Amino acid sequence: MNIIIRKAVQRDCERMMELIQELAVYEKATEQVAVDFNHFVESGFGKNPVWWSYVAELTHENNSKEIVGFALYYIRYSTWKGQKMYLEDIIVTEQYRDKGIGTMLFHELIHLSKEMKFKGINWQVLDWNDPAINFYKKFSSVRFDSEWINCSIDNI
Amino acid sequence: MNIIIRKAVQRDCERMMELIQELAVYEKATEQVAVDFNHFVESGFGKNPVWWSYVAELTHENNSKEIVGFALYYIRYSTWKGQKMYLEDIIVTEQYRDKGIGTMLFHELIHLSKEMKFKGINWQVLDWNDPAINFYKKFSSVRFDSEWINCSIDNI
Numbered sequence: 001m002n003i004i005i006r007k008a009v010q011r012d013c014e015r016m017m018e019l020i021q022e023l024a025v026y027e028k029a030t031e032q033v034a035v036d037f038n039h040f041v042e043s044g045f046g047k048n049p050v051w052w053s054y055v056a057e058l059t060h061e062n063n064s065k066e067i068v069g070f071a072l073y074y075i076r077y078s079t080w081k082g083q084k085m086y087l088e089d090i091i092v093t094e095q096y097r098d099k100g101i102g103t104m105l106f107h108e109l110i111h112l113s114k115e116m117k118f119k120g121i122n123w124q125v126l127d128w129n130d131p132a133i134n135f136y137k138k139f140s141s142v143r144f145d146s147e148w149i150n151c152s153i154d155n156i
Numbered sequence: 157m158n159i160i161i162r163k164a165v166q167r168d169c170e171r172m173m174e175l176i177q178e179l180a181v182y183e184k185a186t187e188q189v190a191v192d193f194n195h196f197v198e199s200g201f202g203k204n205p206v207w208w209s210y211v212a213e214l215t216h217e218n219n220s221k222e223i224v225g226f227a228l229y230y231i232r233y234s235t236w237k238g239q240k241m242y243l244e245d246i247i248v249t250e251q252y253r254d255k256g257i258g259t260m261l262f263h264e265l266i267h268l269s270k271e272m273k274f275k276g277i278n279w280q281v282l283d284w285n286d287p288a289i290n291f292y293k294k295f296s297s298v299r300f301d302s303e304w305i306n307c308s309i310d311n312i
Binding site: 142 | 176179180185188189190191192195196199206207228230231232233234235236237238239242244245266269270274275276277278279280281282283284289292295297298299300301302303304305306307308309310311312
């Protein structure tokens with residue numbers, strides 16, 4: 001399987017949106033996806049980017065390329081630690097799971113965090129998402145903390 | 157009580173760090189605070205700011221001023237909703253709690269989120285922090301969600 005991990009570019013956005021939809025189906029929250037495509041592109045590749053991403057690109061035998069997963073992050077500022085990576089989404093499309101692609105993406109995030117001198121990586125997992133929890137447990141340095149409640153105001 | 161809410165400026169950073177320490181004592185995590193002061197200032201007021209803040213400034217009877225609280229946020233990118241405010245810290249120093257200062261700060265955050273066209277505000281609260289949970293419950297539109305587990309890699 002010929003997979004490379006590379007930084008996302010603007011033309012990847014359409015496929016990334018498809019994968020975001022796929023993740024929402026899996027997380028039982030399709031009605032929650034209300035992001036505007038143009039705003040998504042502008043937020044990643046406009047004047048003041050607020051997200052960055054790596055994609056996993058598969059080259060098929062006929063040389064066509066397909067994005068089969070991505071990891072998208074933004075910069076969190078922790079008043080206890082300083083700048084950290086906040087991993088918003090990591091997803092591999094269903095057909096290509098359990099082939100080490102998520103691990104490749106994750107290693108790239110760790111590598112970049114070192115390079116950027118981030119003080120760590122944060123993310124969240126749904127408490128019933130055992131496949132994801134088991135995936136994260138493979139990385140010995142991952143800590144899990146159930147002591148926090150998420151709060152939100154959605155209708156601003 | 158003569159209180160104004162205003163945007164934080166660089167000279168506020170020293171007092172803000174004191175309040176961050178106070179919050180860490182309250183959250184039983186003083187050993188966690190490892191942020192470097194210069195990096196804190198640079199992250200808020202350097203070339204590429206990653207955090208912004210409002211402070212609550214009290215003017216005493218003798219006209220001296222004191223910062224008694226602040227709210228610090230960064231921009232979260234939600235792949236479901238778009239740009240949101242992530243409220244990292246909201247704190248009022250112990251002596252001045254229960255006087256409506258937290259509410260004033262919160263209203264300012266909501267006002268700004270509207271102005272910035274953010275798709276909402278996210279934050280977290282410790283599950284044993286009843287005073288904070290009760291404070292947030294006063295805002296009828298706040299949703300609480302315990303379904304997520306925080307994950308982190310701290311030693312990059």
